[in-house]
């Protein structure tokens with residue numbers, strides 16, 4: 297069986313502060329987009345994971361961790377052949393690894409006929425990583441806690457984006473970026489809450505509501521990021537936003553042709569970019585057998 301593992305952006309990403317357990321308390325409105333990895337899962341007498349399109353060390357591949365934890369939690373023998381085709385650049389702020397893990401849980405739930413509901417899968421997901429539970433449903437959601445509390449929202453009307461993906465070599469990026477935050481970057485979560493309430497009422501996405509607590513730190517940590525933002529604006533992007541803890545940048549476009557035009561010009565100028573549209577919850581979790 298085959299499933300997609302979509303990337304995400306954050307319409308908002310607020311950090312409230314550091315917690316006793318070392319994690320940070322977040323409020324974020326997350327959104328799946330149609331830049332997707334693909335995951336094929338088949339019956340096997342052993343356990344094998346093949347990755348195409350990116351070099352991911354075994355102990356950093358969340359597909360392994362997700363499969364092992366699901367087998368352990370359910371008492372199932374760890375048997376499957378998993379083929380992962382990477383299209384989402386790793387450690388870009390687009391949630392690729394977390395999405396691969398969630399896709400693994402969804403697919404193995406089906407392959408192993410476990411019939412677990414989202415809540416049961418979520419309890420495994422949150423042990424794999426803070427962002428994994430969101431991708432079990434995908435679409436649009438208000439996410440709280442360290443990332444594991446997911447409140448689904450109605451799908452936003454299809455929105456086109458240009459997503460620029462600068463290269464970087466920052467090891468252990470997410471932890472390092474949280475460590476770069478200072479109290480001035482913290483906020484109370486009300487912008488995320490307000491956007492979520494508007495979306496729940498069926499209001500259009502308010503472009504002025506977009507925010508990200510990592511914007512300042514990202515410009516400090518990622519060499520050239522400010523120049524890349526300027527390039528996007530020179531080429532006609534409106535407001536430029538950081539995705540997750542960066543360094544990917546995105547801007548909302550008027551439609552597909554604007555997004556594709558911008559992505560083409562940015563890539564030609566040396567900044568790898570793709571046009572992407574928002575992906576609703578059904579498309580973000582479809583499994584084809």
Ligand code: C5P
Pocket residue numbers: 318319320321322424425426427441442443470471474
């Ligand atoms: O949960 P995950 O393994 O993706 O997180 C990686 C690291 O990012 C954590 O070890 C922690 O240092 C940091 N983090 C955090 N607050 C969060 C999520 C992650 O400080 N809400």
